[in-house]
Amino acid sequence: MLLEVRDMHLHYGKVEAVKGVSLELREGQIITLIGANGAGKSSILRAISGLQRPSSGEIRYRDKRVDRVAPDKIVDMGIVHVPEGRRLFKLMTVRENLRMGAYLNKDGSEIAEGMEKVFDLFPILREKQNQQSGRLSGGQQQMVAMGRALMARPKVLLLDEPSLGLAPKLIDEIADLIVQMRDSGLSIVLVEQNANLALTLSDHGYVMETGSIALHGPSKDLLADPEVARAYLGA
Ligand SMILES: Nc1ncnc2c1ncn2[C@@H]1O[C@H](COP(=O)(O)OP(=O)(O)OP(=O)(O)O)[C@@H](O)[C@H]1O
Ligand SMILES: [Mg+2]
Known part of the structure; x- marks a missing residue:
């Protein structure tokens, strides 16, 4: 199990x-x-x-x-938790939020690779990576929350x-x-x-x-x- x-x-x-x-x-x-x-x-x-x-x-x-x-x-x-209400850092960009998900990782190339994978899964986030997270639609914010979790592999x-x-x-x-x-x-x-x-x-x-x-x-x-x-x- x-x-x-x-x-x-x-x-x-x-x-x-x-x-x-x-x-x-x-x-x-x-x-x-x-x-x-x-x-x-x-x-x-x-x-x-x-x-x-x-x-x-x-x-x-x-x-x-x-x-x-x-x-x-x-x-x-x-084991990574995507909390109720998403809990994004709303003033930070999409990219910065995703980066926070990898806070336990010190390996820059792994982080870059992880971010590419998130962008492949959620292409809209690649387009919006430099926008403030709080300005995205609810669905896109949910994608950021899930993407941030995925960054922890x-x-x-x-x-x-x-x-x-x-x-x-x-x-x-x-x-x-x-x-x-x-x-x-x-x-x-x-x-x-x-x-x-x-x-x-x-x-x-x-x-x-x-x-x-x-x-x-x-x-x-x-x-x-x-x-x-x-x-x-x-x-
Ligand atoms: N921090 C807390 N302090 C005290 N009681 C709490 C706390 N968090 C939850 N509860 C209580 O515990 C019970 C279960 O809450 P929980 O949030 O786990 O339910 P839930 O099924 O997720 O509900 P929801 O659908 O509203 O999200 C509820 O009676 C709630 O009021
Ligand atoms: Mg609940």
């Missing part, structure tokens, strides 16, 4: 936000976490990336415990609500890019409120309800499940 969360609980003070969650990510897969506001999706991603310490349970990456490992070390190990990408606030046409474009990233060898944990999109892109889906996994299964089965459709797909 590439990445495994086992019976994880996570508290904010006395509030238990994650109540015994287990999930598995295999190499080359996309798994998705869907569910309502406050279900605990982002908390799980923050725990995996070392930003929040679980109160109990285990997180394993390539069979090593990582639930006590510092965030920069997690990045170094190959991850094996696993944690994507938190990449489609949020985007127009339908841009959502399709971001969806294609997520599949392209997977096809290039990345494994992805995708958190989405857009359950339809998430289940269409992913191999396996986990449906969260107030801190727990209510059900999970192959995404195509969840898409075909009338209960899931009624509760989550707006059918």
Whole structure:
């Protein structure tokens, strides 16, 4: 197993936000976490990336415990988080933002190579590389956020609500890019409120309800499940 969360609980003070969650990510897969506001999706991603310490349970990456490992070390190990809301340095250029993603790398030629790869995947960013990030469209800002993550040369990408606030046409474009990233060898944990999109892109889906996994299964089965459709797909 590439990445495994086992019976994880996570508290904010006395509030238990994650109540015994287990999930598995295999190499080359996309798994998705869907569910309502406050279900605990982002908390799980923050725990995996070392930003929040679980109160109990285990997180394993390539069979090593990582639930006590510092965030920069997690990045170094190959797990990179694209946070909710993108968190760009809005006054900095696209290029400068991308450069920040490689902050652990001192090798100039590797950085240049990484940037070329990002520009190949997101050609619009090559055109806009010297523009202020805050002036780009929402979809382009999402590309900068994903490109910045790729600069750290991850094996696993944690994507938190990449489609949020985007127009339908841009959502399709971001969806294609997520599949392209997977096809290039990345494994992805995708958190989405857009359950339809998430289940269409992913191999396996986990449906969260107030801190727990209510059900999970192959995404195509969840898409075909009338209960899931009624509760989550707006059918
Ligand atoms: N820093 C924090 N301090 C206290 N409570 C928090 C904190 N972050 C999240 N919570 C609470 O933990 C629970 C889970 O939040 P989380 O952000 O993980 O949910 P989510 O599924 O990502 O929701 P959303 O769809 O709104 O992004 C919520 O009840 C939230 O209010
Ligand atoms: Mg969230």
